[in-house]
Amino acid sequence: MRGFGVLLRRELALAWGQGGGPLLALAFYACVVTLLPLAAGRAPERLALIAPGIAWLALALAALLSLERLFERDFEDGALDLLALGPLPLELTAFVKCLAQWLATGAPLALAAPIAALALGAPSRILPLLVLCGLAGGLAFAFLGGLGAALALGSRRGGLLVAVIVLPLFVPPVIFGAGALDALAAGLPWTGGLWLLLAYAAAAVALCPLVMAAACRNALD
Amino acid sequence: MIRIVRIKTLALTRGERRLFSDLDLEISSGQAVALTGRNGAGKTSLLRAVAGLLRPRAGDISFLGADGPLEAEAARAEGLHLVGHQDGLKAARTAWEELTFQTLWTGGSTASARAAAERLDLTRLLDLEVRRLSAGQRRRLALARLVASPRPLWLLDEPMAPLDTGHREGFGTIMAEHLAGGGLILAAVHDPLPVPARSVEIGGDARAEIAA
Numbered sequence: 001m002r003g004f005g006v007l008l009r010r011e012l013a014l015a016w017g018q019g020g021g022p023l024l025a026l027a028f029y030a031c032v033v034t035l036l037p038l039a040a041g042r043a044p045e046r047l048a049l050i051a052p053g054i055a056w057l058a059l060a061l062a063a064l065l066s067l068e069r070l071f072e073r074d075f076e077d078g079a080l081d082l083l084a085l086g087p088l089p090l091e092l093t094a095f096v097k098c099l100a101q102w103l104a105t106g107a108p109l110a111l112a113a114p115i116a117a118l119a120l121g122a123p124s125r126i127l128p129l130l131v132l133c134g135l136a137g138g139l140a141f142a143f144l145g146g147l148g149a150a151l152a153l154g155s156r157r158g159g160l161l162v163a164v165i166v167l168p169l170f171v172p173p174v175i176f177g178a179g180a181l182d183a184l185a186a187g188l189p190w191t192g193g194l195w196l197l198l199a200y201a202a203a204a205v206a207l208c209p210l211v212m213a214a215a216c217r218n219a220l221d
Numbered sequence: 222m223i224r225i226v227r228i229k230t231l232a233l234t235r236g237e238r239r240l241f242s243d244l245d246l247e248i249s250s251g252q253a254v255a256l257t258g259r260n261g262a263g264k265t266s267l268l269r270a271v272a273g274l275l276r277p278r279a280g281d282i283s284f285l286g287a288d289g290p291l292e293a294e295a296a297r298a299e300g301l302h303l304v305g306h307q308d309g310l311k312a313a314r315t316a317w318e319e320l321t322f323q324t325l326w327t328g329g330s331t332a333s334a335r336a337a338a339e340r341l342d343l344t345r346l347l348d349l350e351v352r353r354l355s356a357g358q359r360r361r362l363a364l365a366r367l368v369a370s371p372r373p374l375w376l377l378d379e380p381m382a383p384l385d386t387g388h389r390e391g392f393g394t395i396m397a398e399h400l401a402g403g404g405l406i407l408a409a410v411h412d413p414l415p416v417p418a419r420s421v422e423i424g425g426d427a428r429a430e431i432a433a
Contacts, residue, residue, distance in 0.1 A: 002325070003325075003326060006322065006325040006326050007326065009322075010322045010326075013314070013318070014311065014314075017313055017314065073311075074309070076307075077307055077308070077309055077310065077311070078305055078306075078307025078308060078309040079309035079310075079311070080309075081269075081272070081274060081303060081305065081307070081309060082303075082309045082323065082326065082327075083326075084273075084274060085272060085273075085274075085297060085298065085301065085302075085303060085327075086298070086326045086327065087298060087299075087326070087327075087328065220269075220274045220275075221274065221275055221276055
């Protein structure tokens, strides 16, 4: 499993080094959250009502940002050949790439989400749940995003295609997470949504690498 | 450890186009084979098929060790290097970062990476970003992992094209040492290899393309 650490270090270095990684995602997130009150009106009670949902939706959108980089660059410059001939099965290689994507962008975004939600006037009791949903949802977004990125390999205008493939798959986790947050904010039972979100994330982590590996093999062939 | 690569009645296609069919080729330990042929004949595709990246249309590629047939996937994962014209180097990373990643990923160590850099005359360039390297320097950086993590089968696609005369000689010595140590080399070339090699022409039969 030595290859695991070697690859993870490389992927993290690439995510941080190229395109700013977490900083870019955080800046994008900040922009969306700042634009929202301008678009939706700035009545505090209305903002407070939609704040959890918006903080959560912005997370999903920010997760789309650097997906194109995930496989496409390695495919174009030939590094994917080297990755396919390495010590790890391609499934595990895809897993590591998505894990690094999550560590570099998903996790920092999840930690930043409470700040944005607070700024919009969300009740502070939902913040721990928002972080938890952000972490679990971010994991699902990273792996589903990787799936879209792998399927779009080699196509022109890949970035747009990735978004079109991936956004429908983002629907369930967005519903589950927003449902849990809304329920908690309204004082209703909220654990159901969280469990569904965790289950969806677990399924994405387990199944997406299989598809990504098949898509990469297909693109290389 | 790969001792023999055996290619039997291999046929490759790219899309609808048939590149070649009924190719038989055997390479044993200590031998080099130079693949020649016009552009687009399928030399690169053959290398990628041996590496397991392309699925053959027909035929069979097998690897034999000292004790008989090897499991193809394991033999490829541990036994071969593929250096193509796309070198897989990331422009924004330093030469040293890329060399150590490629070396560790293919089973070498940091010490062997440093030794390989010295061998390929890269030591002064290691701190530079890959984007600052010339074509020949990039190629030497890509070739360095051949030395840094020893594997028996080298699949080389035009390995010498961007190298200057001095470094061609240097790499010729490295290839000769690899063969003397029991290695195998399968190289797509237009210029002759600097080591004794059997020459095999790919897609010499022009009908192959028309028949598609």
